[in-house]
Amino acid sequence: MLTHDSADLSGDPSATxxxxxxxxxxxxxxxxxxxxxVFAGGIGTRFWPLATPATPKPVLPLVGGxxxxxxxxxxxxxxxxxxxxxxxxxxxxxxxxxxxxPTLPSANILVEASPIGTAAALAWGVNEVRRRAGGTTxxxxxxxxxxxxxPAALREAVRSAAIVAADERALVCVGVRxxxxxxxxxxxxxxxxxRESEPLDRGGAACVEEFIEKPDMAATAALVRERALWHSxxxxxxxxxxxxALAANVPEVxxxxxxxxxxxxxxxxxxxxxxxxxxxxxxxxARLLVIAPEFGWDDVGTWAGLRRVRELDDDxxxxxxxxxxxxxxxxxxxxxxxxxxxxxxxxxxVVTRPGLIFVTSLDRAADLKPLLDSLPGSARINxxxxxxx
Numbered sequence: 001m002l003t004h005d006s007a008d009l010s011g012d013p014s015a016t017x018x019x020x021x022x023x024x025x026x027x028x029x030x031x032x033x034x035x036x037x038v039f040a041g042g043i044g045t046r047f048w049p050l051a052t053p054a055t056p057k058p059v060l061p062l063v064g065g066x067x068x069x070x071x072x073x074x075x076x077x078x079x080x081x082x083x084x085x086x087x088x089x090x091x092x093x094x095x096x097x098x099x100x101x102p103t104l105p106s107a108n109i110l111v112e113a114s115p116i117g118t119a120a121a122l123a124w125g126v127n128e129v130r131r132r133a134g135g136t137t138x139x140x141x142x143x144x145x146x147x148x149x150x151p152a153a154l155r156e157a158v159r160s161a162a163i164v165a166a167d168e169r170a171l172v173c174v175g176v177r178x179x180x181x182x183x184x185x186x187x188x189x190x191x192x193x194x195r196e197s198e199p200l201d202r203g204g205a206a207c208v209e210e211f212i213e214k215p216d217m218a219a220t221a222a223l224v225r226e227r228a229l230w231h232s233x234x235x236x237x238x239x240x241x242x243x244x245a246l247a248a249n250v251p252e253v254x255x256x257x258x259x260x261x262x263x264x265x266x267x268x269x270x271x272x273x274x275x276x277x278x279x280x281x282x283x284x285x286a287r288l289l290v291i292a293p294e295f296g297w298d299d300v301g302t303w304a305g306l307r308r309v310r311e312l313d314d315d316x317x318x319x320x321x322x323x324x325x326x327x328x329x330x331x332x333x334x335x336x337x338x339x340x341x342x343x344x345x346x347x348x349x350v351v352t353r354p355g356l357i358f359v360t361s362l363d364r365a366a367d368l369k370p371l372l373d374s375l376p377g378s379a380r381i382n383x384x385x386x387x388x389x
Contacts, residue, residue, distance in 0.1 A: 034162050050062075117280070140236045165238060186211065187212045189226065
């Protein structure tokens with residue numbers, strides 16, 4: 001089991017202090033002193049017109065009244081307090097992320113000078129955990145835009161993944177049982193239980209036969225029929241195992257790891273090529289494990305997806321802001337500015353902010369690229385004139 005009981009408590013990245021007794025490893029329960037690496041890069045153009053360089057997706061209050069990234073980090077507490085959370089973000093949105101996380105130590109926000117991809121961001125984050133807290137420290141890597149209906153169950157899932165990862169010296173994904181055919185997710189084909197006495201549906205771990213990132217529709221349908229799992233975007237391992245796996249499987253990143261060891265982040269950035277964790281690592285690694293607890297997971301990926309994670313009225317409408325629905329069903333409204341009234345319509349998306357009203361169907365809202373490509377620049381995004389949500 002894990003034996004390192006120290007972490008950075010001061011905000012000084014060079015400091016390594018002893019954890020309070022209540023946060024040390026409880027060897028009877030096998031709970032490691034966990035850290036988290038949270039990815040918060042990119043503006044999030046699928047949430048146009050709210051997502052802009054000044055208000056990128058991670059800081060938008062899309063599910064409740066608080067920024068997505070703040071909700072994600074708060075769900076981890078007290079299992080992983082904010083002083084043990086590292087956020088990797090991009091330079092163009094770093095100021096907005098800092099503003100959304102006023103209690104996070106400034107040294108815990110790692111800012112990419114240029115986009116490096118999530119595999120390289122993982123390397124930077126876990127190397128920083130190793131530097132501050134030691135290579136045997138357990139790390140949970142996740143994206144900033146997941147939703148969880150049951151936060152306590154999410155924390156238990158993260159804790160369980162970390163324990164299995166420490167025991168097995170392996171990477172452990174947190175899987176989710178599919179409820180629809182969704183080609184924008186990663187899929188995990190399960191080979192069999194790690195231990196026959198502890199099957200997946202009883203809280204045990206399983207070996208992964210294959211990881212498939214964003215399959216086409218035909219493959220998606222087949223995977224759902226085969227009872228493959230969705231990938232929640234959560235992966236746990238000790239810092240050492242993460243770095244070893246990146247070195248062995250991700251040539252796009254491996255060549256720069258020695259620069260991280262030397263503390264040369266700029267040199268590391270110059271030597272890596274962008275690739276995602278899913279394509280670069282999880283599809284390639286020889287040994288990968290999975291657990292599949294229930295915690296009400298969903299991905300806040302598109303406007304249409306908000307109907308699954310927002311509170312709905314009796315007619316299936318979900319709204320943030322001042323909205324009224326009359327003879328209307330299944331609509332999503334995000335009203336930053338003004339009042340929205342939806343009468344006699346179904347499955348519409350209505351977004352308002354100062355100077356702009358956007359209306360489309362939820363079906364068309366899943367892919368806004370054709371729209372953005374066709375709009376003149378003045379109509380596409382002008383953050384200074386549209387204001388902040």
